[in-house]
Amino acid sequence: MVSKPPASHPAMPSSRRGSSVTLITHTRNPSHLARALYLAPQLAPHPMLSGAAAEATGALLGVRQVDPSYFWTEARWKEHRRGLGLPEDPVEYPRPEIPDDTNSETTDVASLSDDKDKETWEPLDLMPTGTVGAVALDIRGCIAAVTSTGGRTNKLVGRVGDTPVMGSGFWAEEWERDGGFLKRNWDRLRGKSKYEGVGVSGTGDGDYYIRRAAASNIARRMQYLGESLDEATQNVIDDLFKEGGLGGVIALDREGNVALPLNCSGMYRGVIRPDGVPLTAIFFDEQLTELTTNCT
Ligand code: ASP
Numbered sequence: 636m637v638s639k640p641p642a643s644h645p646a647m648p649s650s651r652r653g654s655s656v657t658l659i660t661h662t663r664n665p666s667h668l669a670r671a672l673y674l675a676p677q678l679a680p681h682p683m684l685s686g687a688a689a690e691a692t693g694a695l696l697g698v699r700q701v702d703p704s705y706f707w708t709e710a711r712w713k714e715h716r717r718g719l720g721l722p723e724d725p726v727e728y729p730r731p732e733i734p735d736d737t738n739s740e741t742t743d744v745a746s747l748s749d750d751k752d753k754e755t756w757e758p759l760d761l762m763p764t765g766t767v768g769a770v771a772l773d774i775r776g777c778i779a780a781v782t783s784t785g786g787r788t789n790k791l792v793g794r795v796g797d798t799p800v801m802g803s804g805f806w807a808e809e810w811e812r813d814g815g816f817l818k819r820n821w822d823r824l825r826g827k828s829k830y831e832g833v834g835v836s837g838t839g840d841g842d843y844y845i846r847r848a849a850a851s852n853i854a855r856r857m858q859y860l861g862e863s864l865d866e867a868t869q870n871v872i873d874d875l876f877k878e879g880g881l882g883g884v885i886a887l888d889r890e891g892n893v894a895l896p897l898n899c900s901g902m903y904r905g906v907i908r909p910d911g912v913p914l915t916a917i918f919f920d921e922q923l924t925e926l927t928t929n930c931t
Contacts, residue, residue, distance in 0.1 A: 636801060637673075638778040638809040638832045638889070644674065651676060652807065656693075657799040658686040661700045666783045668693040682801060706785075766798065768805070768836025770887040778834035778887060780807040780850075787841065797841030797849070804841060806850035807834040809889060810858055832889035833857060833864065838902065839882010843875050853886060868894040895923075 636653030654673035662668045671693055672679035678692055694700050713723040766784035773779075782805040784798040797804035809832030812822060819829060835850040844850070849871050856867035868886050875882060876898040883897025885904055895904045897919060905915035906923060914923035 636780050636805055636807040636834075638776075638807040638834060641777060641779075642775055647674075647676070653682060653801060653805075654679060655683045655799040655801060655805075656685065656689045657683070657795050658793075659690060660686075660703045661690050662693055663699045663701045663705065664783075666781050668698045669781070671696040671698050683799065685795075766838040768838060768885055770807075770834040770836050770885055772834070772887055772889065772891055776809070776828060776830065776832065776889050778807045778809070778832050778889065780805045780834035780836050782836040782838070784838070797837065797844035800841075800845055802848045802851035803845045804837050804850060805835060806854060808832060808851070808854045810854075813858075828889065830889060831857065833867075833886060835868075835884050835886045837882060837884040839875070839899070840880045843878055843880025844882065847871070847875060847878075847880070849875060850884070853884070857888070864888040864892045864894045865896075869896045872896045872898045 638652070640647035640649055640651060651673070654669045656662070656665055656668050656672065659665045659668065668689065672684060672689070675692075675696055678695065684692065690700060716723055766782065768780070768782040770778065770780045782798045784796065786794070786796045786798065790796070809830045812819070812827075812829055812831050814822070822829065833854050835853050837844055837850055853867045853871050856862045856870060857864065860867075862870065864886055868884055872883060881899040883895065883899065883902040883904070886894045891908075893906050895902070895906070895916075899919065901918045903915075903917055904923075905913055905926075907913050913926045915926050916923045
């Protein structure tokens, strides 16, 4: 999602601000699919597409498709079972055959085998894990946000979480600052843009994020309550927590302020500012610190 259409695509209508996909099983990088659909308004006029239709359109646009087994690794599966206190063996998920052509650019979705009958799933946990998100600001003040996830483990078949839902798991928007003639001129004198904007990517228990429209709520708090980015993100995260929703958000405003609040023990997070130095943190009470790489 973008706060306004990118300068590289001047013909893009200003009302078109993003695309999302869900129920994806073959697309190697779902965020590439969402981007490709966004940039193809003729083929994908809607803001959200799902399943085979989304993937077939993506394949037409050259987005790489793979067999679902591509996403499975035995080591990860065992680690997951260990974490749940389950025996590592037997490995119930069918051992996958990774197709030779995983390096090819596209694969015909229809030709991929559907081995669902062979899958056997144990009841596992409901802990959210493995979500990635990013928010970026360019020199034109355009903010872009993306979130991608495998979703909650052991969710019901057909469950759609917050991650592909605009306004819940991600959001980007800009609006004109409120205020009369004097305020606008004062802002101009201080070098402030007449626009405000925000981009958000969230991770956590998405059912709560959906019910509270968590990501777009941050924008509304900033716009209508005049809250800073820090206040708005913290308030939304606190509200989620009051209801039992654990998680966090990464957010960026049009002035380059960054907020990374969480209401759980940890969230892998990081910032890269114009100096190019990555700052990262993991645990709740950890400050962002410079990444040090030990190369031997
Ligand atoms: N929000 C995701 C979901 O509920 C999970 C996550 O962020 O880890 O599906």
